[in-house]
Amino acid sequence: MTHAPHPATHLPDPENSPPLHVAMLCLHTSPLDQPGSGDAGGMNVYVREVALAMASSGLLVDIFTRGPRGTESVSLNERVRVHHVPAGPDGPLAKEDLPDHLPEITARIAGGDHGPFDIIHSHYWMSGIVGLELASRWELPLVHTMHTLAKVKRRLQQDAEESDRRVEAETQLARRATRLTANSQAEADELVTDYGAEPSRIDLVVPGVNLQTFHPEGPRMWVADAGHTPGPAVDPLRLVFAGRIQKLKGPQVLLRALGLLARTRPDIEVELAIIGSRSGSKDLDLARLIDEEQLQEIAHLLPPSPADELAAWFRAADVVAVPSYSESFGLVAMEAQACGTPVLAHDVGGLRHSVADGSTGVLVPDLSAESWAEAIAHAATHRDDVARMGHTAVARSHGFSWMHTATATRASYARATIDSDEVAP
Incomplete structure (x- = not known):
């Protein structure tokens, strides 16, 4: 059965209103990291590109990621900053060990001076745990993006290394986050059938592609160019x-x-x-x-x-x-x-x-x-x-762009703000 996500709502943007300030949580991997290495992948690209696209339309975005002590904040542009939150041992920390340090990360972000914020947007389940706590402390709506789902991984890959802790966290997020964004209709359906999420709280936000970088015209690289000897085939x-x-x-x-x-x-x-x-x-x-x-x-x-x-x-x-x-x-x-x-x-x-x-x-x-x-x-x-x-x-x-993704994300923020106001005492 297909569960249709909620239709888009556009964020009101009065000319004289202050810019919306977003606290974006991407804790287990930095949007600055090289995709394809370590734990960096499509989510890194997603967070960075969406933040930059939203900033181009006037939003302020502070991205929080776990990082070694003494690492300075980095500005992607005048409206987007990446803050490295120290937690656990100095130096690298395996993704599998990060959950034990989430309370420390929560305390450091809550005790910082980066706000005030209007909304929290968390990415992946570990960031979502911190997002739920910060949303409670700051009395702000939380938008959460799963990116991948433990129950789906377990179903499709028998030896998937997905903990019960993750399943429980995703279940809580599906039920408690103000709104959820899904990358595809398939993911929206999985949130409903596997986690009991309400279809009316799910927004379809399709990722984009950077068409300034990925396009047909430009240099080409193959194995010989990378220092490898090509295979013997004439036209493989x-x-x-x-x-x-x-x-x-x-x-x-x-x-x-x-x-x-x-x-x-x-x-x-x-x-x-x-x-x-x-x-x-x-x-x-x-x-x-x-x-x-x-x-x-x-x-x-x-x-x-x-x-x-x-x-x-x-x-x-x-x-x-x-x-x-x-x-x-x-x-x-x-x-x-x-x-x-x-x-x-x-x-x-x-x-x-x-x-x-x-x-x-x-x-x-x-x-x-x-x-x-x-x-x-x-x-x-x-x-x-x-x-x-x-x-x-x-x-x-050409039908996919990060600006389209950012617009849909802002619509989800607008709905989250409305939903939060409706349940406020």
């Missing part, structure tokens, strides 16, 4: 995976599929670039898997790339692969399409919204090596179809 299908190296993101699926192709379809020539670094559990050893599948000549492991270089990789690729077990949206898929590159994506969650099956890419029904080998082989032997989908992908990406 160039395949890119970009993201954190963890089981949830599925790079191992691609290697198993390429191994199967090498054994059963030697006529199919593919070259794979995997761009990212290991994250979370360290038991995913792609270098070992490459050796097992004897893919040393065609599969290349590369470090995370800044956005402009990532766009160059996408332009050079024939296809970008997103074999994730779950995605609330699939930012990489949309960035690739904006560069004119079609996407092979797992038919799940928000990827069904990001990728138009048969038009801007192909949705693969499952994560078996057989299904992905078939999809890759079809792309390699139907280059005209791949090129056609790339042209369509560019046109479709």
